Amino acid sequence: MASLGNGRRLWSLTGLMELEPKVPFLWPFSPVHQTGKGSGNMARRALKLASWTGVALTASGFYLYSNKYLDPNDFGAVRVGRAVATTAVISYDYLTSLRSVPYGSEEYLQLRSKVHLRSARRLCELCCANRGTFIKVGQHLGALDYLLPEEYTSTLKVLHSQAPQSSIQEVRQVIREDLGKEVLVLAVKQLFPEFEFMWLVDEAKKNLPLELDFLNEGRNSEKVAQMLKHFDFLKVPRIYWDLSTKRVLLMEFVDGGQVNDRDYMEKNKIDVNEISRHLGKMYSEMIFVNGFVHCDPHPGNVLVRKCPGTGKVEIVLLDHGLYQVLTDEFRLDYCHLWQSLIWTDMKRVKKYSQRLGAGDLYPLFACMLTARSWDSVNRGIGQAPVTATEDAEIRNNAANYLPEISQLLNHVPRQMLLIFKTNDLLRGIEAALGTRASASSFLNMSRCCIRALAMHKKKNASSFFRRTQISFRETFNLWQINLHELILRVKGLRLASWVLALLCWLLPTPC
Helix, strand or coil: CEECCCCCEEECCCCCCEECCCCCCCCCCCCCCCCCHHHHHHHHHHHHHHHHHHHHHHHHHHHHHHCCCCCCCCCCHHHHHHHHHHHHHHHHHHHHHCCCCCCCCHHHHHHHHHHHHHHHHHHHHHHHHHCCHHHHHHHHHHCCCCCCCHHHHHHHCHHHHCCCCCCHHHHHHHHHHHHCHHHHHHHHHHHCCCCCCHHHHHHHHHHHHHHCCHHHHHHHHHHHHHHCCCCCCEECCCECHHHCCCCCCCECCCCCEECCCHHHHHHCCCCHHHHHHHHHHHHHHHHHHHCEEECCCCHHHEEEEECCCCCCEEEEECCCCCEEECCHHHHHHHHHHHHHHHCCCHHHHHHHHHHCCCHHHHHHHHHHHHCCCHHHHHHCCCCCCCCHHHHHHHHHHHHHHHHHHHHHHHHCCHHHHHHHHHHHHHHHHHHHHCCCCCHHHHHHHHHHHHHHHHHHHHHHCCCHHHHHHHHHHHHHHHHHHHHHHHHHHHHHHHHHHHHHHHHHHHCCCCC
């Protein structure tokens, strides 16, 4: 048992851990069964929300118009109003549909699934209607197979490859609207003071212009292609600079299937485990070694194919508008943290989590990074794969942690926010492929961490002898990992042979 620093106990029985029962507000993915006094509180909160929303929309409109960000013909506040209305309808649906059904019963589960599906469709319609950053959020949610109910992810996956296109006028409108979101966020903070939202506004302001600058995207594309040129499985489409401008980017056309499309891979005889290993190597290299990270790897931006000329399997990386550049200090602390998580050094897990801004919430921070329970983190994340029970607990109990998660996201370095997003998207791909959290993926991460830390030490070494020492230590550590991986493979082969022998004994004729 650990403490979150606010006097409440922290249990290690659930995916993102479960606090003593508390429900600060209705969360669509974990509906609350409320009657009597609870329903009255919810009604009062809904009335308060409606009042503040009206104030926020009025203030947003005045702010944008007075600063000449809003053309009277645009009325970007309509999009905000549409979002508020959709959220209210979804919340009301959960509250009224599930109120009279016994919690946990078969009828409750069936009804909840129907409400999930209706709500997911409403969210998808909202994203398609509002476009812009709403599409980005929908794409992210659609990739979170390991966290969100299947009704949500299957419905929102359409946004990965069939998102509505926007005109340049609509793109400009998105930027105008984004400048007015701060007013609405401040109003929400008045409603729920335990939540801290300003990091969301700050990141949206910073990242959106970068994603809309196509020359920046082209430069990022060429930089990552050069940086990872030693990976012969990576394909980054070539840029035609003579036909590109800040608003138009012309790239080489490369065909392929989405990275989470198992049917496509089976049809084209592509090994899902090989793809998962390649993806892990590629992103470990970006994060730990280079500190230059592609931060939008949803399935629509990562394709797989067999190269027409050679028949070799390739990963095609698209959409290079959003990258995170990590400082050396952050990158090295992050390396140390993952090394500690992989090798179950809990003292160093606490130390480096706190260096990265987690404070007393370091157990939650570790669980968010690994998407494992605190029990699993303490036992060793590479010791056993994620079970269906653990996955279900993560899905069902994540909502209990929203206040702490929001607090944590507000205090960690800004670089960590896009790393969290990237981890979520990659984990969603692994979940779709059925390759999540394998021991080999952690070993590949550890190799990159060892190399990155050794490079830093050699760079700052004052003598040839010291650099030689560091090189020998690096080589020895990498050799240890290779040996450990070999032992795991041998154990796997032995287990397979035992299973085969057992089957032959039980079913002698077929064998």
